[in-house]
Structure formats: C-alpha cells, structure tokens
Amino acid sequence: MNHDSPAALRQSDVLDPARAQAFLTALGRDDEVSAGDALLPFFHQLYFWDAQLPSALGRDGHPKVGGIIPDMGLPRRMWAGGQLEFFSPLCAGELATKNTTLKAATTKQGRTGPLAFVTLCHEVTQGGKVCVRESQDLVYREDPDPTVPMPAVPMARTDEMFAETWSFDSTLLFRYSALTFNGHRIHYDLDYARDVEGYGGLVVHGPLLAQLLMLIAERQLGTLKRFTFRAVSPLMHIETATLCWARDGTCWVRGPDGRQIMTAKAE
Incomplete structure (x- = not known):
C-alpha cells in the first residue's frame, strides 16, 4: 500500500x-526463527518489497527513478552508506509499517x-512505536569512461581486535538479492556488471x-x-574480504589487496 506523493x-x-x-x-547459520x-x-531489509511491473524497471533492474527518487540524469546507482538507530527489536510474525521520505x-x-x-529516511514501526530509524544514502554517477583513470x-587499517574472513560466491549474492527483492543486475548479471557498469565481477551488496x-x-x-556505515570501494564476488572489529566500536571491511571497502561505527 503506497501513498500517491512522489x-x-x-x-x-x-x-x-x-x-x-x-x-x-x-549465511551458513542454523538458527531457527519463529x-x-x-x-x-537490520533484518527489516528483508521486508517491505517494492515490487514493480517489468515496464516500471530501469535498465539496471531497479524501479525507474522519477518517483520518490528524482531523475537526475545519471544511470549508475550505488548504496553509499547509512545511519541506523535501533530503539526496540522488531518481532517476527507481526505486522510492521515502513514510512519512507525523501530528505535530500x-x-x-x-x-x-x-x-x-x-x-532517504525510513521509519519502521510496529505495535504503535518506532522500532528502527534509518537514513539511507545513495549515489548516482555516469557510465564509466575507460579513458579516465580510477x-x-x-x-x-590492520589494527583490528577481532576479524572474520568471508567469501561471496554468486549463489549467496543471488539469494540475498532474492530475499531483499533487489533486482540490481550488478549483483547477478556478470555481463551487465562488467560490460555496462565497468566492474571486474559481480558486486557484493553494500548492505550485505x-x-x-x-x-x-x-x-x-x-x-x-x-x-553508521560508508561504502568506500566495491568488493567483487571473486574476492575474499576481512571484516574487522576494534575495541572502540569502529569496524571495517578490508579487501584482499588491503584496500578499504567499507568503514563503520557501532554503539
């Protein structure tokens, strides 16, 4: 159920x-959820699908811009970062509502x-109270110019207190796309990701x-x-990443070549 306001x-x-x-x-976990x-x-990302007819999709598989997101003439979309506040846990099996507004x-x-x-600003409510407040930052850019150096x-950083190593194959990317109803082709269409948007492989989802x-x-x-998190550079599905945690609540993702993939702060 959607409002008419763009x-x-x-x-x-x-x-x-x-x-x-x-x-x-x-994710390889055997937890049971009832x-x-x-x-x-952040599991609210699995819900509130914005299902659109094929005719309402852009070339990248996302809903066309011009609705809540204005059309600014740039075709390539990336989730640049976000800020989240968690007030109380969402409860599985119960009705919830997400209100989204355009902030800037x-x-x-x-x-x-x-x-x-x-x-975009999102508020997720359940049982008459706000459970999650999220600010989502997106960036749009031109198609890549192979003559322009990156x-x-x-x-x-390499001073983490704790770290996990993760590999992301195309099956995991497909399953996350399906569970979040994310049609962005950079995550599952290798030809599109490489030939149209200029990536070296399938792109691991920033929100993942x-x-x-x-x-x-x-x-x-x-x-x-x-x-709070900020994407710095994309990670390809053929790369292994190290997810790092420091004692002060900072965390980050490091690529196999040592480059910064994402920075974050938790409280």
Missing part, C-alpha cells in the same frame, strides 16, 4: 519468520564526473557487508543501538 512511501508487511530464517541459512522472536538488527537530492562535480546524492582507493558488520557488532556489544 516524496513519500508507506508500506506494510507481516514480518515472515521463514524469510529471516532463510537469510540466516544463506513467530514472536526478536529479529536481528543534490548534484555536484566529482573527480570522475557528475554525481547525484540522494538521502581514483586511488585508501588502504584499510553492513549487515555482517552489524552481526559482529551485536555479538561484541550485546545490544546494538546505533550503526
């Missing part, structure tokens, strides 16, 4: 326990061409990396109240 979107969904359990299974259980932080849409000239920045990527960092943070902190 600057607002309201969606309601019953938070199916089977979907949360399927995601945990895809109605009434508290969902893990701006353009600027970057080192490799024009960029458009979009910020900017240098900073190297990641953020989700894994949040699961580490919750284990370390006990309860996760706030989480």
Whole structure:
C-alpha cells in the first residue's frame, strides 16, 4: 500500500519468520526463527518489497527513478552508506509499517564526473512505536569512461581486535538479492556488471557487508543501538574480504589487496 506523493512511501508487511530464517541459512547459520522472536538488527531489509511491473524497471533492474527518487540524469546507482538507530527489536510474525521520505537530492562535480546524492529516511514501526530509524544514502554517477583513470582507493587499517574472513560466491549474492527483492543486475548479471557498469565481477551488496558488520557488532556489544556505515570501494564476488572489529566500536571491511571497502561505527 503506497501513498500517491512522489516524496513519500508507506508500506506494510507481516514480518515472515521463514524469510529471516532463510537469510540466516544463506549465511551458513542454523538458527531457527519463529513467530514472536526478536529479529536481528537490520533484518527489516528483508521486508517491505517494492515490487514493480517489468515496464516500471530501469535498465539496471531497479524501479525507474522519477518517483520518490528524482531523475537526475545519471544511470549508475550505488548504496553509499547509512545511519541506523535501533530503539526496540522488531518481532517476527507481526505486522510492521515502513514510512519512507525523501530528505535530500543534490548534484555536484566529482573527480570522475557528475554525481547525484540522494538521502532517504525510513521509519519502521510496529505495535504503535518506532522500532528502527534509518537514513539511507545513495549515489548516482555516469557510465564509466575507460579513458579516465580510477581514483586511488585508501588502504584499510590492520589494527583490528577481532576479524572474520568471508567469501561471496554468486549463489549467496543471488539469494540475498532474492530475499531483499533487489533486482540490481550488478549483483547477478556478470555481463551487465562488467560490460555496462565497468566492474571486474559481480558486486557484493553494500548492505550485505553492513549487515555482517552489524552481526559482529551485536555479538561484541550485546545490544546494538546505533550503526553508521560508508561504502568506500566495491568488493567483487571473486574476492575474499576481512571484516574487522576494534575495541572502540569502529569496524571495517578490508579487501584482499588491503584496500578499504567499507568503514563503520557501532554503539
């Protein structure tokens, strides 16, 4: 159920326990999720699908811009980062509502061409109270120009207190795309990712990396109240990543060549 206003979107969904359990299974965990259980932080990403007719999709598989996200003439979309506040756990098997509003849409000239920045605000409510508040940052850019050199990527820290090593094959990327109803072709269509958007492989979802960092943070902190993350460079499905945690609540993703993939802060 959606509002008519292009600057607002309201969606309601019953938070199916089977979907949360399927995601945990895809991550290699054998947790059981039943109605009434508290969902893990950021699991609201599995719900509130924005299903559109094929005619309403752009070339990249996402819904066409021009609705809640304005069309600023740039074709390549990336999830650049986000800020989340967790007030109380969402409950599996119960109705919840997500209200989305457009906070900002701006353009600027970057080192490799024009960029458009979009910020969406999401509030997820259940039982009459706000459980999650999220600010989602998207960036749009031009198609790649092979004659323009890519900017240098900073190297990641190596002083972590704890780390996990993760590999991301095409099956995991497909399953995460399916569970989140994310049609973005860079995550499952290798020809499109390489030939149209200029990547070296399938792109690992930014929110999947953020989700894994949040699961580490919750284990370390006990309860996760706030989480902020920023994508620095894309990770390909053929690469192994190291997910790192430091004692002060900072966490990050390091690529196999040492480059910074994502930075984050948990509280």
